[in-house]
Amino acid sequence: MTTAISRPRRPAQVADPDLPDAWAMARAQLRASAARTGIERDVVERLSHCEREFTLNFPVRMDDGTLHIFTGYRVQHSLARGPVKGGLRYAPTVAIDEVRALAMWMTWKCALVGLPFGGAKGGVRCDPHSLSDGERERLTRRFAAGLVPVIGPAVDIPAPDLGTGPQEMAWFMDTVSMHVGHAQPGVVTGKPVSVGGSEGRAEATGRGIALCTAWAADRLGIDLHRSRLVVQGFGNVGATAARLIHAQGATVIAVADAGGGIHREEGLDLVAVARHARIHGTVAGFPGTEPVGRNGILEVPCDVLVPAAVEGQITSANASRLSCRLVVEGANGPTTPEADEILLARGIPVVPDILCNSGGVVVSYFEWVQDLQQFFWNEAEVNARLGAIMRTAFEATWDRATTSGTTLREAALDLAISRVAETIRVRGLYP
Numbered sequence: 544m545t546t547a548i549s550r551p552r553r554p555a556q557v558a559d560p561d562l563p564d565a566w567a568m569a570r571a572q573l574r575a576s577a578a579r580t581g582i583e584r585d586v587v588e589r590l591s592h593c594e595r596e597f598t599l600n601f602p603v604r605m606d607d608g609t610l611h612i613f614t615g616y617r618v619q620h621s622l623a624r625g626p627v628k629g630g631l632r633y634a635p636t637v638a639i640d641e642v643r644a645l646a647m648w649m650t651w652k653c654a655l656v657g658l659p660f661g662g663a664k665g666g667v668r669c670d671p672h673s674l675s676d677g678e679r680e681r682l683t684r685r686f687a688a689g690l691v692p693v694i695g696p697a698v699d700i701p702a703p704d705l706g707t708g709p710q711e712m713a714w715f716m717d718t719v720s721m722h723v724g725h726a727q728p729g730v731v732t733g734k735p736v737s738v739g740g741s742e743g744r745a746e747a748t749g750r751g752i753a754l755c756t757a758w759a760a761d762r763l764g765i766d767l768h769r770s771r772l773v774v775q776g777f778g779n780v781g782a783t784a785a786r787l788i789h790a791q792g793a794t795v796i797a798v799a800d801a802g803g804g805i806h807r808e809e810g811l812d813l814v815a816v817a818r819h820a821r822i823h824g825t826v827a828g829f830p831g832t833e834p835v836g837r838n839g840i841l842e843v844p845c846d847v848l849v850p851a852a853v854e855g856q857i858t859s860a861n862a863s864r865l866s867c868r869l870v871v872e873g874a875n876g877p878t879t880p881e882a883d884e885i886l887l888a889r890g891i892p893v894v895p896d897i898l899c900n901s902g903g904v905v906v907s908y909f910e911w912v913q914d915l916q917q918f919f920w921n922e923a924e925v926n927a928r929l930g931a932i933m934r935t936a937f938e939a940t941w942d943r944a945t946t947s948g949t950t951l952r953e954a955a956l957d958l959a960i961s962r963v964a965e966t967i968r969v970r971g972l973y974p
């Protein structure tokens with residue numbers, strides 16, 4: 544039995560009014576890729592829309608006895624290649640267009656690494672840090688119950704994302720299991736190992752980012768042992784990536800989360816920083832460091848920059864001030880198309896999100912496979928399979944960019960979107 548972990552309460556995050564429109568950005572990427580690869584209009588039109596979109600307004604009893612109506616979404620972008628897959632986000636900024644963009648990016652991500660899934664995403668507009676454990680549990684269970692008719696191991700398999708983790712997935716799995724009358728671990732991934740989760744899943748996204756960083760550094764002649772690393776985002780993904788890239792020799796000089804950032808040129812003690820963050824709810828204020836803003840951190844001079852927070856962080860407003868040799872995208876959509884242009888002109892390569900952060904969904908796929916076959920692998924086996932799949936996708940992306948003269952992002956999108964387009968073409972149009 545897993546127990547709820549109490550989280551320190553943080554100040555509520557507020558929506559950033561300047562955040563670029565992620566859905567417009569995602570659709571523009573699709574159109575540009577289709578123009579490069581010559582995908583026909585009908586297929587582009589189908590992929591420009593999300594196939595199914597669900598909005599749930601649902602009640603939750605709060606600790607003070609009041610009733611609060613929360614709004615949640617589940618968007619299934621493309622069902623062409625298999626069941627749909629993607630995380631559930633709890634954040635005050637959750638909105639339908641953001642969920643649509645994230646669902647579309649999941650379709651491309653799954654196709655790029657060759658998983659038999661389409662893309663989906665969901666979320667609940669709430670501030671998870673201001674909810675008690677009991678409120679989070681009731682919210683998660685009611686949201687899961689509302690989704691029962693439209694999810695399932697053969698249909699749609701949610702997973703953790705920003706603001707959710709193994710505990711929410713365990714509640715989710717339990718609620719769906721109660722509804723269907725038997726344990727159904729394959730309905731959700733990112734669960735604790737004790738309820739059918741996979742070894743290696745918790746670290747998988749960070750591990751994939753660390754692998755891509757090492758391979759990209761190798762291709763670019765960057766010696767990680769002499770490199771300074773900056774990571775924006777110190778949740779599960781950012782903190783694991785920082786630790787594993789540090790284990791490969793890099794010095795982590797700055798990290799930031801929603802509460803602020805810290806900088807120490809001689810390097811940070813990541814174990815101590817993680818302990819501080821657990822106690823205080825943020826890395827900010829860690830002794831012996833200079834404070835940096837969570838946006839200012841992107842401009843700290845370094846060799847490798849890993850934006851691992853949220854979308855729309857590297858924009859036309861700050862891309863010219865980045866001072867790094869390589870950007871490795873841990874978050875989904877952290878760089879806007881305008882910023883991509885600026886970084887291209889400045890000769891700063893960007894290893895794209897749908898490649899770098901695919902480790903999470905790859906091990907989610909392993910978790911789903913293990914749940915369905917009811918036969919489980921050890922961590923070494925999971926990590927070896929993860930490395931093999933990501934290496935293939937990394938090589939294919941890098942080689943395509945080199946031979947076609949595109950950026951790495953364009954190469955990744957072109958490979959992924961062409962695969963989805965081919966599936967749609969071959970399946971044809973019903974009726």
Ligand code: GLU
Nearest residue numbers: 629630702704903904907
């Ligand atoms: N939320 C993660 C992502 O954006 C994981 C999704 C999954 O495992 O299904 O890739």
